[in-house]
Amino acid sequence: MAPVQEVAPTEAAPPLEFLPGLNPVTMNTSEFRRRGKEMVDYMADYLEGIERRPVYPAVEPGYLRTLIPSSAPEEPEAYEDILGDIERIIMPGVTHWHSPYFFAYFPTASSYPALLADMLCGAIGCIGFSWAASPACTELETVMMDWLGKMLQLPDAFLAGSAGMGGGVIQGSASEATLVALLAARTKVTRQLQATFPELTQAAIMERLVAYSSDQAHSSVERAGLIGGVKLKAIPSDGNFAMRASALQEALERDKASGLIPFFVVATLGTTNCCSFDNLLEVGPLCNKERVWLHIDAAYAGSAFICPEFRHLLDGVEFADSFNFNPHKWLLVNFDCSAMWVKQRTDLIGAFKLDPVYLMHGHQDSGLITDYRHWQIPLGRRFRSLKMWFVFRTYGVKGLQAYIRKHVQLAREFESLVRQDPRFEICMEVILGLVCFRLKGSNQLNETLLKRINGARKIHLVPCHLRDKFVLRFAICSREVESAHVQQAWEHIRELAEDILKPERA
Ligand code: PLP
DSSP, X not given: OOOOOOOOXXXXXXXXGGSTTOOSOSSOHHHHXXXXXXXXXXXXXXXXXXXXXXXXXXXXXXXXXXXXXXXOOSSOOOHHHHHHHIIIIIGGGOOOTTSTTBOSSSOXXXXXXXXXXXXXXXXXXXXXXXXXXXXHHHHHHHHHHHHHHHHTTOOGGGOTTSSSSOEEEEEXXXXXXXXXXXXXXXXXHHHHHHHHOTTOOHXXXXXXXXXXXXXXXXXXXXXXXXXXXXXXXXXXXXTTSOOOHHHHHHHHHHHHHTTOEEEEEEEEBSOTTTOXXXXXXXXXHHHHHHTOEEEEXXXXXXXXXXXXXXXXXXXXXXXXXXXXXXXXXXXXXXXXXXXXXXXXXXXXXXXXXXXXXXXXXXXXXXXXXXXXXXXXXXXXXXXXXXXXXXXXXXXXXXXXXXXXXXXXXXXXXXXXXXXXXXXXXXXXXXXXXXXXEEESSXXXXXXXXXXXXXXXXXXXXXXXXXXXXXXXXXXXXXXXOOHHHHHHHHHHHHHHHHHHHHXXXX
16 A cells, blocks of 8 residues: 655745735624524515415516626625615516415425524534434434324334334435435345346346336436436326236236346325326235335325325335335425335445445444435435424424315315316316316317416416326415415416307307
8 A cells, every 4th residue: 555645835825814805704693693583584574475476477588697797796795785686686586386376386395493493404504424423413313204104104114213124214305215216226136136146247137127107107207217227117007097006017027028127116106297196005015026126206195194084095005115205395394305214224225335434433333323325315414304303393293284184175175166167177086285177178278278377477387298188287385375365266267267268159
């Protein structure tokens, strides 16, 4: 080994006071204290008055570049000027996801305790890649994932505090969780095959690996296949947009017969298009029999499983190797917070573990130490469990259940309004907080309706395709949405539809 080179001394750096124009303290602690209070006031005013802002911005692509200088300022600027630019430059280009008139995509969570915890997370500012890098960051995460797992009545095998080999980790997104699961499954099957057939190269195995999801799965699943360098096949869903075992089995048999190696299946609970549910009680046993890794993506719907009346939708989770949902969608924990559990933590750690000396902490791994960097793709990680801790304690399980139930109730209210108008149809059974509906008639008619809705900027919706039909999605999103907002939204949609249908009738 080469000896460590001594570094030759360089010319001494000039003392700081001689560096021209340097202003090392642009905001000191007492200024931060004052400005922080002011910012919380601004945030509270923003959220309190959000429904008075148009939910969708009226700007064109590139609007912002013309409003700000093309390079960073050489000299420090006054904080007032920065704050003033928020309303002048930023807010006109914001889509207000927390407006009670926002019914697009799926919800993204927001609550005051989560916002406060996020501020504290920023202040602590630790990077919890290992237990030693900040023990509280790791340990609170493990306990919060067990709390949440218990709320969902997950089998003990997924909980770190049980006698099993499982555990939970907070990922940044459901997309990341799917990718991590796919990569772990890929490593596991590759190692198993190489143990039996040592002559097989990794490249030869990868060429034959094949993963599956329903044709309704989120695009992030297909992307995980692309990034993971494996084939991903879409299984045709049934009349209820659910993946069934018969269709999966057919694909598995066909692919095995042609020399491919099935290794990974993603089942979706609560699809993005229409909130359909793959048939876990059929698909789960099949995956176990075929010894393929089963990952469950319940990004949106997962939050509802804390309510006993919706827990049956998760039946079959016991067959899964990994399970993920996003508290940052529907459980009042601000983005980012995607909860992932595995039954065998060694499957993740075994796949991604590397231990350079600068990350070792000298604590013997007695089984009590979790180094979450082995469970994820990046090294760095924020203290995200603080948000869960604040939210779970502030609302209690009962408060969280009441929140989910209110949203489902509002979706049912919207559904019943739609059903009362014979010109419209409901396109999918309403199970949680999403209503898929359309005007009876052509796709073009519905595309025009959606264009008018979003053009008017009073409410915001996005569409989906269900088979060959263009469908409007009405998702209950905001924490502050009430029955009155839903009724107003429906009145508005009806009026716009009236306008569109008039010339057709004339
Ligand atoms: N899976 C499903 C079913 C989704 O609905 C979504 C987003 O809406 C995702 C995955 C992607 O979630 P994320 O943004 O956390 O990656």
